[in-house]
Structures are given as C-alpha cells and as structure tokens.
Amino acid sequence: MTPYLIKGVSVVGAAPTDLLIRDGVVADAGAGLTAPDAIVIDATGLVALPGLVDLHTHLREPGREDAETVESGSRAAALGGYTAVCAMANTSPVADTAGVVEQVWRLGREAGLVDVQPIGAVTVGLAGERLAELGAMADSAAQVRIFSDDGHCVADPKLMRRALEYVKAFDGIIAQHAEEPRLTEGAQMHEGEVSTRLGLIGWPAVAEEAIIARDVLLAEHVGSRLHVCHVSTAGSVEVLRQAKARGVRVTAEVTPHHLLLTDVKAETYDPVYKVNPPLRTASDIAALRAALVEGVIDVVATDHAPHAVEDKECEWAYARPGMLGLETALSIALDVLGPEWDLIAERMSRVPARIAGLDGHGVDPAPGVPANLTLVDPAARRVVEPAELASRSRNTPYARMTLPGRIVATFLRGEPTVLDGKAVK
Template sequence: MTAYLITSVSVVGAAPTDLLIRDGVIAAVGPDLTAPDATVVDGTGLVALPGLVDLHTHLREPGREDAETVESGSRAAALGGYTAVCAMANTSPVADTAGVVEQVWRLGREAGLVDVQPIGAVTVGLAGERLAELGAMADSAARVRIFSDDGHCVADPKLMRRALEYVKAFDGIIAQHAEEPRLTEGAQMHEGEVSTRLGLIGWPAVAEEAIIARDVLLAEHVGSRLHVCHVSTAGSVEVLRQAKARGVRVSAEVTPHHLLLTDERAESYDPVFKVNPPLRTSADIAALRAALADGVIDVIATDHAPHAVEDKECEWAYARPGMLGLETALSIALDVLGPEWDLIAERMSRTPARIAGLTGHGVDPAPGVPANLTVVDPAARRTIDPAELASRSRNTPYARMTLPGRIVATFLRGEPTVLDGKAVK
C-alpha cells in the first residue's frame, strides 16, 4: 500500500498542515512532516474534508444498466468526493430480499471506488401492500439498516406503523418518500403560479407535508427512527421543526437541486428539470437553506437519479423524473452555503455517516482515523459538460453552468480513487 503525504492542506477550514496517509489510516497530522517513501500531493490552497457520504443514490443495477451501474455510479461518486453511498432499492428486481441487497453490496466491493451500502425496500416490489424481508436483509452480509420505497410512498398508515415497529428491534430506519398519492395523481410539477400559467397539473406542497406530519406522529408513538427523503417545502420544515422540538427520532435530507433551482425552470419544458418531488418556489428554497443551517434538516443527499436518453429526452409529460447529482453536489453546497467547511462536513459527511451507521466514515482527518477523505480546491471554477461526467446518463440540470470547487483527490481507506481530479481506475 502506497503512502501519501498531503502538504500544506487546510483540514476542514483550519490552518494549513500536513497529512500523512499510511496503511489505510491517517498516520500523522502536523507541520513539516517528512516521509521519503510517500507520494507527495501539494495541498496548498486546498481543503481536506472527511469523505462525503450520500444517503440517497440510485445506481440502477440490477435491471437498468443502460442508465447506470454500480461501477459507473461509484466512479461518479468518487469524482464527487464521496467515499460511501447508500443505494436505493428501486432496481429491477427490487432490492426487497437478502439476495438482491447482497448482490448490490458485492458489486460495490468489486468496484472498490466507494463503500456501497444497500437500502432495502420497505414493501415487496415497492407495491405498498406487505412488508418485505426486513429482518433477512438486516441479517444479510449487506447488514441493511435503512429501508425505503423511495419513488413510492408507504401510503398505508397501518403498514407504515408495522414497518417502524419492526425495524425498532435492530435500531433500523424507515426512510419515507413523503407523497400522498391521491393528491398528486397526474401531477407534472409544483402546484402554483407557474403550473397554472403553463397549464400543467400541479403537485401540491401539502401532499408532502401531510405524510411527514402523519409519519412523525407514528414514529413518536412507536419510538422508532424515521428519515424523511428529499424535503422540498417550507411547510415540511415547520412540521420537522416541531417534531424535533418534541424529541421525535426523525432526521431529514434536502437535495442540492431543491436548494438551488425553482419551479420557474419548468417554463422551458426541458424534461431535465422534471423531478420528484418537484422543484418548488424561491420561498421554499429560502426555508430549506435556513433549516439546513440550523439543523432542522440534517443532511444534503443527492437523490442521484440517472436515466437513459429515451426516458428523458422526450415530451415533458412522458419523461421520467430525476436528475444526476453525485459529481456536482459539493459544488452546489459551496454555491449555496459558501466556504462554511464545518457545516459542509457536518451535513455531507459526519451526520449522514452517523445516520447510516457507516463506521470509519464521516470522521475528520486525525491520527489513527481511517483515511476516508476528499481534498477540494475551493478557488477553482468549472463549467459542467455532461459529456465529461462519469455517469452513464447525461440528465444533469447544471449543463453549461459554471460552479465553484473542484475535487482534487479522494481516498478510500488510504487508497486514492481520484488524483489530480481524475479517476484512478
């Protein structure tokens, strides 16, 4: 295993120092370190962060390898500064059995670019009718701890209660896609002034807020852990704020696109801006940013959703919802938050690692700590070219946008997956 010496790098925004990586861990931190056998990485002007962790990634394998594979998605994640991602269950076949989650977990290990932690389905086939094999997935080699029907809401309150009760036995988490389906039938975008002007059926904010309100009450009653996926409205923020004040065991995430893009993007009828939940208003964005800063929203999660060309480059009404996110998430965070390195580390590494129970991830670089880290050039700016992305898909909403920050290096247990901004393998 090669040793690496990163010189004059700022660790989470602190004064410049040196980092020595040896045998998979941070061997030393301090000024003027020497290691004749180490490969030197000049960290002048760069910032070292604990490797980013994504709680919400769609890798599409098995079943839709035309859109993404575990390997291609892992490469995109590494180039985005991630060392671990949680892979959603809406594959084909659905990850609702021990066999499927173990397949995804093994594919991640074989790729060796990030730690891929499968998320299991809550219900069989994501159909919302009966519980999947939660216990078997938890006891599998993949050690699943988060379960979600993401893309589908667990709409039946009795079934949602049973799921929360079941996972409580092993301190698992139900991650809910909050959408009351009877309020969003036929919906094409956020319900508001823009949808009225465009003549498109709207997705009302209350469809999200009602499910979150119901589920925090269920989680409070059961005493179990609830995670809310891709929060998108100001009303949802207030429901979460009240629940947390009461001590409910609830966490929540927001996506980069819900922190930056509004429903006005739909005026172009470009399907790349079609996403679920939909892009909301500038008032919602302001509330989400404030909630992220004060901790009501715990995590920035990408909801990386690659789609094949035929599923996106078509009429708006027929396009699949979803956007790429792994390779641009840190840049969006820098654009939205500025160089608030401790906050970025908290929302994109420490907290998601803690929620997912990923030991060795989300830990700031220090002697003896596993060397899972990313090195960022905050002064760099880059213009997003979809053709240069590692994902097999090209549905990025940031095409031709110039964004701050560039990932210079990513290390997974001391081995570089990215060096000088390029994938190592």
C-alpha cells in the first residue's frame, strides 16, 4: 500500500499540519513530517475533513442500471468527498431480503470506491402490508441496521409500531418517509401561494408533520430508534424539537436542496425541480437551516435520486421526483453554512456515521485513526456541468450554477479514490 504525506493541511479548520498515511491509517500528524518513501501532496490552503457519510442514497441497482449503478454512484460519492453511503431499498427487486441486500453490499465492495451499506425495506415490496425479513437482513453479511420504505410512507400505525418493536432487539432504526398518502394524492408541488397560482395540486406541510408527530409518539412508547428522512417544513422542526426535549430516540436529516431551493422554482415547470417531499418556502428554509445549526436536525443527507432521461425530460405531471446530490452536497453546505468546518464535519460525517454504526468513519484525521478522509479547497469555485458528473443521470438542479469548494482528494482506508479532483478508478 502506497504511503502518502499530506503537507500543510488544516484539519477541520485548525492550524496547518502534516498527515502521514501509511497502511490504511493516519500514522502520524504534526509539523515538518518527512517520509522518503511517501507520495507528497501539497495541501497548502486545503482543509481535511473526516470522509463524508451519506445516510440517504439511491444507487438504483439492481433493476434501474440505466439511471445509476452501485459503481457509478460510488464514483459520484467519492468525487463528492464521501467514504460511506447508505443505499436505499427501492430497487427492483426491492431490497427486502437478505439476498438482495447482500448483492448490493458485495457490489459496493467490488467497486471499492466507498463503503456501501444497504438499507433494508421495512415492508415486503414497499407495499406497506407486512413486515419484510428484518431479522434475516440484520443477520446477513451486510449486517443491515437501518430499514426504510423511502419513497413510500409506512402509513399503517400498527405496522409501524411492530417494525419499531422488532428492530429494538438489535438496536436497529426505522427511517420513515413522512408523508400521509391520503393528504398528498395527486400532489405535484408544495401546497401554498405558488401552487395556487400555477393551478397545481399541492402537497401540504401537514402531511409530513402529522406522520412525524405520530411516529415520535410510537417511538417514545416502544423505546426504539426512529430516523426521519428529508425533513422539509418548519412545523416538522417544531415536532422534532419537542420530541428531543422529551428524550425520544429520534434523529432527522435534511437535504441540500431543501436548504437552498424554494417552491418558486416550480414556476419554470422544469421537472428537474420536482422532488418528494417538494421544495418548500423561504420561511421553511430558514427554519431548517436554524435547526441544522442547533442540532434539532442531526445530519445533511443527499437523497441522491438519479433518473433516466425519459423519466425527467417530460411533462411536469409525469416526471419522476428526485435530484442528484452526491457531487454537490458539500458545496451546498458551504454555500448555506459558510466555512464552519466543525459543524460541517459534525452534520456530514461524525453524526451520520454514529447513526449508521459505521466503525472507522466519521472520525477526525489523527494518529491511529483509519485514513477515511477528504481534502477540500475552500477557495475554489466551480461551475456545475451536468455532462461532467460521474453519475449516469443528469438531473441536477444546480446545472451551470457556480458553487464554492472543490474536492481535491478522497481516501478510503488509506487508498486514494480521488486525486487532484479526478476519480482514481
């Protein structure tokens, strides 16, 4: 394994230092390090972060390899500074058995670009009718600990309670897509002033908030772990704040696009802005940003949702919801939060790694620590060109936007997956 000496890097915003990577770990740290056998990386002006961890990624394989594969999604993740991603279960076939989650896990290992941790489905076929093989998936080689029907809400409260009770036995997590389906039937965008003006059926904020309120009560009753996917409203923030104050074992995520883009984007009728949950209002964005800083919202998760051209380049009503996110997430965080490196490391690496139970990830670079890290150039600015993205899909809402920050290098257990801003393999 080739050793690397990273010179003059700022570790999570601290004073410049040197990092020696050898045999998969950070072997030494300090000023003036030398290592004649190491490849030297001049990191003057760069910031080293613990490798980013995404709790919410759609890799589409098996079944929709035209939109993404585990390999192409892993490459996009590495270029975005990630060393681990959690792959959602809405594949075809659905990841609701030990066999399918092990397939995804093995594909991730074969790609070798990031650690791919599968998320198992809560219900068979995401149908919301009976529990999937939760125990078998937990006992599989993939060791699944998070279960989600993302894209679908576990709407039946009795089934949700049973799922929370089941995973409590092995300290698992149910990650809920909070959407009361009877309140969102036919919905095309956020319900509000813009939807009224455009004449589109609205997706009301209360459809999200009602499910979160119900589920925190269930989690509190059972004493189990609940994770809320892609929180998007100010009302949801208040429900979460109250639940956490009572000691409910609930965590929550927010996406980069819900921190930046509003429902006004729907005025273009460009389906790239169609997402579930929908883009909300400026007041919602303000509440989400404040909650992220406060810790009411625990992590930034991409909800990276690649789609084939025919699923996006069509009429708004028929377009599939979802946006790319892996290669731009850190830039959006920098744009929204500024260079608050400790906060970014906390929300995009340390906390998501703890939630997912990913040992060796989410740990700041220091001697003896596995060398899962990323180097960022905070002074760089780049124009997002869809054709240059590693994903097989092109449905980015940031096309031709100029964003701050550039991933210079990413290391997975001491092996570079990105160098000089380019994928190594």
